[in-house]
Amino acid sequence: MYVSSPGYCRCGSQEFRSLPGSGRGQIYTCTTLYAAAERFEKDLPFQLAIVELDEGARMMARVTGPAVGIGDRVSFVDQRDGVHYFSKDVTG
Amino acid sequence: MRAVSIIGIGKTPFGVFPDKSILDLAVAAGRKCLQNGNAPAHRVEAFYLGNFAGPAFVGQNHLAPYISSALGLEGVPATRFEAACASSGSAFFHAWMAVASGVYDVVLVAGVEKMTSQPTARVTDILASAGDLGTEVRAGATFPAMFAMIARRHMYQFGTTREHLAAVAVKNHANGAKNPDAHMRKPITMEQALQGRLIADPLTLYDCSLVSDGAAAVLLCAGERAAEFTSQPVRVLAVAQASDRLALAEKEDITTFRAVRCAAEKAYQMAGLSSRDIDFAELHDCFTIAEIIAMEDLGFVPRGEGGPAVASGFSSLTGEKPVNTSGGLKSKGHPVGATGVGQICDLVIQMRGQAGERQIERTATGLAQNLGGSGATCVVTILGR
Numbered sequence: 001m002y003v004s005s006p007g008y009c010r011c012g013s014q015e016f017r018s019l020p021g022s023g024r025g026q027i028y029t030c031t032t033l034y035a036a037a038e039r040f041e042k043d044l045p046f047q048l049a050i051v052e053l054d055e056g057a058r059m060m061a062r063v064t065g066p067a068v069g070i071g072d073r074v075s076f077v078d079q080r081d082g083v084h085y086f087s088k089d090v091t092g
Numbered sequence: 093m094r095a096v097s098i099i100g101i102g103k104t105p106f107g108v109f110p111d112k113s114i115l116d117l118a119v120a121a122g123r124k125c126l127q128n129g130n131a132p133a134h135r136v137e138a139f140y141l142g143n144f145a146g147p148a149f150v151g152q153n154h155l156a157p158y159i160s161s162a163l164g165l166e167g168v169p170a171t172r173f174e175a176a177c178a179s180s181g182s183a184f185f186h187a188w189m190a191v192a193s194g195v196y197d198v199v200l201v202a203g204v205e206k207m208t209s210q211p212t213a214r215v216t217d218i219l220a221s222a223g224d225l226g227t228e229v230r231a232g233a234t235f236p237a238m239f240a241m242i243a244r245r246h247m248y249q250f251g252t253t254r255e256h257l258a259a260v261a262v263k264n265h266a267n268g269a270k271n272p273d274a275h276m277r278k279p280i281t282m283e284q285a286l287q288g289r290l291i292a293d294p295l296t297l298y299d300c301s302l303v304s305d306g307a308a309a310v311l312l313c314a315g316e317r318a319a320e321f322t323s324q325p326v327r328v329l330a331v332a333q334a335s336d337r338l339a340l341a342e343k344e345d346i347t348t349f350r351a352v353r354c355a356a357e358k359a360y361q362m363a364g365l366s367s368r369d370i371d372f373a374e375l376h377d378c379f380t381i382a383e384i385i386a387m388e389d390l391g392f393v394p395r396g397e398g399g400p401a402v403a404s405g406f407s408s409l410t411g412e413k414p415v416n417t418s419g420g421l422k423s424k425g426h427p428v429g430a431t432g433v434g435q436i437c438d439l440v441i442q443m444r445g446q447a448g449e450r451q452i453e454r455t456a457t458g459l460a461q462n463l464g465g466s467g468a469t470c471v472v473t474i475l476g477r
Binding site (some may be wrong): 027028029030031032033034035036037038039040041043046048049050058059060061062069081083084 | 232233
């Protein structure tokens with residue numbers, strides 16, 4: 001499940017509903033961090049990406065496993081402490 | 093709206109000053125500014141302060157009256173503005189509004205940050221809090237990481253290269269080496285910039301601005317009264333502030349900043365000028381890619397051509413449109429809350445012909461662009477003589 005920030009719509013409507021996602025998407029952009037804020041230093045180095053889900057929405061996520069590049073196919077693998085983890089599709 | 097002029101400026105050097113408190117820095121810049129504007133403290137009617145994270149960096153809150161009273165500005169309204177790295181740009185915008193609308197004739201605007209008393213990982217943490225808490229900070233996103241993702245996408249869409257990014261760092265270090273108030277007065281080579289330690293791929297240490305202490309101040313005055321203080325006022329032709337969502341993932345296109353385009357459009361319209369009329373600029377190079385995108389968003393060059401333009405010398409001291417003659421955030425330093433007002437001081441120094449070794453010839457019209465976060469706030473200011 002992905003909770004985005006509070007929704008808004010130019011028309012002013014407040015009628016939003018949740019939709020199930022496929023958990024699949026592609027890398028819109030990404031980076032590998034070699035320096036981090038103090039509480040994340042234990043995780044270094046780690047990959048962060050903006051994943052573009054097949055449904056169209058984009059989200060910030062951690063990427064585990066092999067290095068990814070823009071356009072690579074990824075799938076959702078886990079959610080811990082509100083952080084979403086994806087990894088590269090083996091066939092992708 | 094009536095005309096507004098800058099009648100005084102004052103800055104501390106930017107750098108690492110373990111024996112100077114946040115109050116020492118702000119008061120030093122404020123006093124210099126009042127003296128420079130020939131204005132006794134009792135002429136100042138209001139105080140506007142830009143500061144990003146004084147409470148987190150040094151544990152002091154309620155900073156505006158803390159500083160204004162130390163400057164001898166007895167009883168005046170004193171207010172702090174926070175807009176991440178655009179904090180003092182925002183303070184300047186609101187101070188300008190108060191004078192332009194006729195509420196006050198003389199106001200002091202200052203910006204200050206005291207960052208170097210904290211270790212780097214803690215500084216990174218405090219800076220990261222200007223991102224979206226729920227989706228970015230929690231995932232471990234830092235500002236270098238967010239601008240690295242922006243850079244990678246810009247490279248993918250437009251063919252921008254590592255060499256283009258490094259060209260920004262080399263240019264700004266060359267300029268900063270000529271600025272006696274710069275934090276790092278050291279030219280660097282293209283090889284050094286390309287071989288820097290990776291911080292967030294593809295950005296190296298040389299793509300990142302500095303963690304600095306420092307303060308800057310400007311004195312604003314109703315245009316019709318400026319002659320009472322100085323024979324050399326600089327006119328504020330326009331200032332505009334705009335905003336956007338905090339989270340990078342929620343922006344339609346991360347290779348351009350909507351808030352920059354929006355503030356620029358308003359500012360050009362207010363000044364009755366176009367990007368072609370700007371002689372020189374101080375742009376918010378928190379990361380090298382940010383200067384490239386700013387040149388594109390401000391219309392200095394077409395989209396995607398910022399990198400090649402910097403590499404060709406278009407924005408160097410002797411180029412067609414010099415950018416960051418002060419050394420920029422990259423070499424002059426980036427005491428976050430002082431940066432916006434610092435950029436305005438640097439424009440005025442050039443326009444008064446006081447830039448020494450880095451003095452350029454055409455300085456009739458200058459532009460400052462101050463960016464907050466990954467583009468959620470932008471302030472664009474245009475000055476003229």
